[in-house]
Amino acid sequence: MSSSTSGRDDDAPDLVFQLDCVHGMVEALSSARWKRHQDAVMELSQHGVVITVEESGCLQAKVFLKRELFVEYDYAGEGRVRFGLSLGLLIDCLNIFSSPGHASTVEIRYPGPDMQLLLKDSCNVNADQWAPQMHVYAEIRTRLPDTVSWDFQFEHAGNTPVTYTVKSAILKESIDDLEWPGSSIQIQMQPDPPSVILKGEGHGDLQIEYPYYANTDLLIAFQCDREVSYRYKYKFLRATTSNIPSSVIKENRGTKVQIGRGGMLKIQHLISVARPGMPYYRNIGGGDDQTSRIVYVEFFVKPEEDDNTVNDA
The missing domain is CATH 3.70.10.10 (Proliferating Cell Nuclear Antigen)
Incomplete structure (x- = not known):
């Protein structure tokens, strides 16, 4: 699944990114969760991360995490890298890092030695520098996607949306x-x-x-x-x-x-993942901006077959 590129260590991860507002990310991912056990497909690229969940070929949700949302975003993979994982487990792990009093930045890597998604807190800005610091680590087992996600092509019917x-x-x-x-x-x-x-x-x-x-x-x-x-x-x-x-x-x-x-x-x-009480944040471009910290969550629902519907012109 992972490919090496010229001048790159074969064991280097495809993606390393850092997130400083875990609570907002938990909210965005939870909005695409409609049942307890839900498989998801995570797709990585130089533009960001897309998480897709679907059911019965009739319902699909996509969570778009553009690279500008992250404090750091280092993608070294070739093309797009896709893998499956449990959406509920991902949310539960992120919740650990978003607990009250835990204000650290979370670093996420993929793949780990056994193709895991690796999470750890990279710092603790509120910790006493002389006090022993506790670090949190998590690993999520991934898998090859069972199927290719439905391509829900959305097209406007007619000239006017x-x-x-x-x-x-x-x-x-x-x-x-x-x-x-x-x-x-x-x-x-x-x-x-x-x-x-x-x-x-x-x-x-x-x-x-x-x-x-x-x-x-x-x-x-x-x-x-x-x-x-x-x-x-x-x-x-x-x-x-x-x-x-x-x-x-x-x-x-x-x-x-x-x-x-x-x-x-x-x-x-549209779900904001801006950190509460902070007028700005340091993004990967070095700028100080909260306005771009929006996650797009899109749902696609197929209609029922019904002879009584008003058809497209």
Whole structure:
């Protein structure tokens, strides 16, 4: 899996990076976790790290960790390096480093001697220099990916994208309210009047409508030039919002929702991993900036087959 390059030690790792805000990273990864045992594929490149999880070929989440998020990022691999690991185990290990009072920078290496993902705290800025210092180490066993992740190609149907941006807290609350055991949720967008309608069916019907012009604080943005309507399994739809971090809710952030060709649903959350109380941080470019410390988490949900849906024009 690992390849040597000219002038490089064969045993040198493909990637060494340092992270100084573990809590934010835990929140970002947890947002893509919808069940206890979940396998993930980690992809490394010179541009950053992408973590992908999916289920049943109908639901996929991607967490994009661009290289600018890290204090140090040294990639020496060839092309892109991919391996599988347990998402839950990765989150649990990172949680150890994000415990209260533990403010160290975490260094992560891959691969270790037995192809592990290696984690350790590289320093402890709050420690007394004369006191004995405790260091934390963790190893996560990796594997060859069982399958190649689905390539969820998202394409806009027509010349005008069908999309809206809604407050994350409102979207989560709406999906939670629409729960009917074993049911599907219909998402409908229409240009006249401009609105988004979510409808659940069970022992009765429940419909939630977001009128665009009636409450601009609710729908931050709206774009739709034709009516579209698709149904999605509730369990897949709920997975896209079930673990939105409390920081996103508190900051009143927005979530972008798009419906593409064939009804492919794309939901994008923006999660800040800036260190609380710090006006800046030292990034790999040597600059002092917190504004770029945003993790993009994207979900893709395939629609159910339904003859009653309004098809693409």
